[in-house]
Amino acid sequence: MTPVERDHVLEALAERSGGQLKSFFVAYSLGGAYENSTNRGDNKRKKIADAVHVAEDRDGDERVLLAAVEKFELGHLIAAYVAPGLDELISEVEQRPNWVNVQRALTAASAEAYTNPAGAITASRASIESVCKHICDERGVAYADSDDLSSLYKKTARALNLAPEQHGDSVRQTLQGAVTVVSGLAGLRNAFGDAHGKAPETPDTPEVYAAVAINMTAGVTRLLLDAHAA
Numbered sequence: 632m633t634p635v636e637r638d639h640v641l642e643a644l645a646e647r648s649g650g651q652l653k654s655f656f657v658a659y660s661l662g663g664a665y666e667n668s669t670n671r672g673d674n675k676r677k678k679i680a681d682a683v684h685v686a687e688d689r690d691g692d693e694r695v696l697l698a699a700v701e702k703f704e705l706g707h708l709i710a711a712y713v714a715p716g717l718d719e720l721i722s723e724v725e726q727r728p729n730w731v732n733v734q735r736a737l738t739a740a741s742a743e744a745y746t747n748p749a750g751a752i753t754a755s756r757a758s759i760e761s762v763c764k765h766i767c768d769e770r771g772v773a774y775a776d777s778d779d780l781s782s783l784y785k786k787t788a789r790a791l792n793l794a795p796e797q798h799g800d801s802v803r804q805t806l807q808g809a810v811t812v813v814s815g816l817a818g819l820r821n822a823f824g825d826a827h828g829k830a831p832e833t834p835d836t837p838e839v840y841a842a843v844a845i846n847m848t849a850g851v852t853r854l855l856l857d858a859h860a861a
Contacts, residue, residue: 632693632709639708641683644699645676655702656682659695697746706742713741714846720853733761737852740845748841753824755844756780756816762852763787766859780817784810791858809854812847819844 632640644652652675656665664685665678673681686695700706710718717737724734740754763783767774772790774783788794788806795807820826823836 632712636709636712640696640700640705641676641679643705643708644679644703647703649675652679655699659686661686701742701746704738704742706738710741713744714849717741717849720849730765733758733765736761740848744841744845745838748838749823749825749836751841752820752836752844753826755848756820756824758848759813759816759851762855766855781814784813787855791855793858809851812851816844816847
């Protein structure tokens with residue numbers, strides 16, 4: 632997390648109630664670091680910074696701060712760190728009436744990138760599905776609840792003149808890449824997301840897989856939105 636993003640997160644956390652913050656830090660064995668005889672008179676911003684500093688010294692990383700980002704839904708504040716352009720994309724989606732489910736999915740993906748990579752992959756896949764359904768609804772394109780992601784994307788792409796078969800060789804090859812990405816996201820969710828139960832020996836999902844999923848999702852979403860707005 633960059634220093635600027637860190638400051639934004641700390642400021643946003645300071646807007647939460649003292650009880651919410653106290654409960655969060657107590658859950659991470661940081662209740663005394665958040666509020667003690669030394670800092671009891673300080674403002675919430677200072678108390679949060681104290682607790683986070685103790686956590687980072689103890690854990691050697693930002694896991695508690697990132698958990699706070701997930702807990703309090705502040706993923707949009709670090710979206711640019713996860714995927715370039717994702718914060719602008721989330722802001723744009725927020726301006727679209729009735730697109731709140733897309734905004735929530737994108738925000739969840741960015742918030743969980745480092746605290747819950749499996750959840751970030753699932754949210755990334757859900758983002759693409761939600762974008763496709765919103766566009767199809769707005770364009771009067773029929774789809775079934777039983778459509779898998781690849782089928783749904785193909786219907787959306789055809790409605791936007793983005794289907795590979797609608798173009799010549801060079802453009803067709805590029806647009807086929809988007810089809811492959813969407814199919815890959817569906818497979819990645821099935822293999823490494825948290826939508827299905829895991830066997831006892833299933834390894835943790837690597838963070839890099841979440842980063843790939845989020846960045847690919849941001850790219851495909853931007854492609855669809857730009858074509859939809861044209």
